[in-house]
Amino acid sequence: MAKLKGWRELPCGAIITDMAAVKENKTGAWRSKRPVWDKEKCKQCLMCWIYCPDSSIMVKEGKVIGINYEYCKGCGNCASICPAKAITMEKERK
Amino acid sequence: MSGKGNYNGKGAKMILAKTGNEAMAYAMKQINPDVVAAYPITPSTEIVQLFSNYVSDGEVDTEFVAVESEHSAMTACIGAAACGCRVMTATASQGLALMHEMLFIAAGLRLPIVMAVASRSLSSPLNIHGDHSDSLASRDSGWMQFFCETVQEGYDTLIQAVKIAEKANLPALVAIDGFILSHCQERIETLDDQAVRDFLGVRQPQYNLLDWRNPILVGPATLQDYYFEFKRGEIEGMNQTLPIIQAVQEEFGKRFGRTYPALEEYRCEDAEAVLLLMGSACGTCRVAVDRMRAQGKKVGMVKLRVYRPLVWQLLKESLSKFKRIGVLDRADAVNSYGGPLFTEVTSVLYDLKEKPQVYSYVYGLGGKEFSPDDAIAVYEQVLSGKKDELVTYVGVR
Numbered sequence: 123m124a125k126l127k128g129w130r131e132l133p134c135g136a137i138i139t140d141m142a143a144v145k146e147n148k149t150g151a152w153r154s155k156r157p158v159w160d161k162e163k164c165k166q167c168l169m170c171w172i173y174c175p176d177s178s179i180m181v182k183e184g185k186v187i188g189i190n191y192e193y194c195k196g197c198g199n200c201a202s203i204c205p206a207k208a209i210t211m212e213k214e215r216k
Numbered sequence: 217m218s219g220k221g222n223y224n225g226k227g228a229k230m231i232l233a234k235t236g237n238e239a240m241a242y243a244m245k246q247i248n249p250d251v252v253a254a255y256p257i258t259p260s261t262e263i264v265q266l267f268s269n270y271v272s273d274g275e276v277d278t279e280f281v282a283v284e285s286e287h288s289a290m291t292a293c294i295g296a297a298a299c300g301c302r303v304m305t306a307t308a309s310q311g312l313a314l315m316h317e318m319l320f321i322a323a324g325l326r327l328p329i330v331m332a333v334a335s336r337s338l339s340s341p342l343n344i345h346g347d348h349s350d351s352l353a354s355r356d357s358g359w360m361q362f363f364c365e366t367v368q369e370g371y372d373t374l375i376q377a378v379k380i381a382e383k384a385n386l387p388a389l390v391a392i393d394g395f396i397l398s399h400c401q402e403r404i405e406t407l408d409d410q411a412v413r414d415f416l417g418v419r420q421p422q423y424n425l426l427d428w429r430n431p432i433l434v435g436p437a438t439l440q441d442y443y444f445e446f447k448r449g450e451i452e453g454m455n456q457t458l459p460i461i462q463a464v465q466e467e468f469g470k471r472f473g474r475t476y477p478a479l480e481e482y483r484c485e486d487a488e489a490v491l492l493l494m495g496s497a498c499g500t501c502r503v504a505v506d507r508m509r510a511q512g513k514k515v516g517m518v519k520l521r522v523y524r525p526l527v528w529q530l531l532k533e534s535l536s537k538f539k540r541i542g543v544l545d546r547a548d549a550v551n552s553y554g555g556p557l558f559t560e561v562t563s564v565l566y567d568l569k570e571k572p573q574v575y576s577y578v579y580g581l582g583g584k585e586f587s588p589d590d591a592i593a594v595y596e597q598v599l600s601g602k603k604d605e606l607v608t609y610v611g612v613r
Binding site: 126127128129130132133134135136137138140141144 | 324325326327422423430431432433434435436438441442444445446449450451452547
């Protein structure tokens with residue numbers, strides 16, 4: 123783990139400039155329900171991508187290719203907004 | 217960003233009759249902020265209402281966001297300010313109370329939002345008139361707080377506050393006493409629109425949420441490891457504000473001929489008793505001092521204009537010269553050891569070797585009249601040194 127910075131070294135305002143730190147901190151373990159994406163039903167409208175608060179909808183060349191479960195917290199916004207009902211929320215089982 | 221504007225050549229330097237609210241709205245028009253998000257509440261309603269007229273008439277370039285509550289107003293202001301915009305709003309009383317949690321976020325994110333407040337009491341019982349309970353209850357939110365004596369001072373201070381806030385990277389609140397200033401007309405000297413815009417320049421934000429080339433995370437969760445460090449930085453930001461305030465004052469004075477020290481002494485030379493207070497009642501006390509001086513009584517007034525940052529250096533320097541001091545609070549701290557300003561003043565004076573006698577008075581809650589005669593009665597008591605109660609509630613039956 124990197125050495126913790128002192129207050130004088132921090133940027134003005136509660137901001138994080140080192141986006142790598144955000145990537146390192148995997149938050150997907152918080153999830154109790156997972157969105158499951160149905161490729162067949164998906165109309166590629168990208169509404170889920172717009173509404174996802176955590177960039178967890180993976181998009182390649184303008185098309186949804188899946189969901190990044192390393193960061194998805196299971197809020198369900200994508201399932202709720204999807205006009206084609208291509209995303210359903212399923213219980214996490216372990 | 218601000219400063220460009222569709223400046224139409226109107227609004228030259230003039231002498232006008234304006235109420236406090238009109239003057240605040242006029243200052244906002246001249247500032248031409250990028251975004252104003254606000255919700256109306258008495259007695260500050262007119263500030264926003266009149267400003268929205270300027271928006272409709274195309275006299276400003278502002279994006280005006282009509283929101284559904286003060287909580288949303290401050291939230292919208294925070295979002296816009298984080299995107300580098302110059303942002304303003306106005307509120308009072310319950311509206312400021314509803315903004316409360318967002319006030320801390322604005323300060324913690326170091327966003328220079330400027331807010332006009334037409335000071336008003338807090339319910340219950342319901343009262344729409346002027347006292348300082350609303351702003352003083354927001355004391356620890358990390359906002360700079362300015363209390364104005366006159367409409368002219370309110371107008372000038374609102375303009376200055378934009379520059380101060382942007383230099384300090386902290387939000388600022390400019391309070392005019394509800395109704396006493398907000399709804400009473402005064403002769404004021406306005407500045408030229410372009411002069412205001414030249415004075416302020418364009419905001420240079422510390423960061424910009426919309427700068428996609430340099431992505432940042434604004435308002436992250438920081439736990440035991442970093443929260444305190446970020447807060448320490450914010451506190452230091454406030455610690456550094458007094459020189460900024462003084463420098464902007466000086467520049468404003470040089471350009472426009474009007475200055476307002478953070479702490480002003482009025483006829484305090486050889487004074488045996490002084491009253492310390494904030495807001496419009498300073499004018500009342502000037503009248504009282506003049507009358508008493510005419511009778512040969514040695515009294516003076518100390519006006520505190522800046523409540524946050526607490527200008528303890530100036531308070532200590534000024535108040536240590538006097539034997540007897542009355543501190544007048546237009547708000548109560550409910551069973552504190554004296555009014556809110558009183559407790560801070562006595563703390564400031566605690567380490568003096570020779571301590572003055574300091575007395576606590578609470579006056580004018582809910583807009584209760586505070587006349588020169590009331591002030592004279594307080595002066596007489598402070599001069600006599602005979603005061604048994606910890607807090608005296610002026611004029612309460």
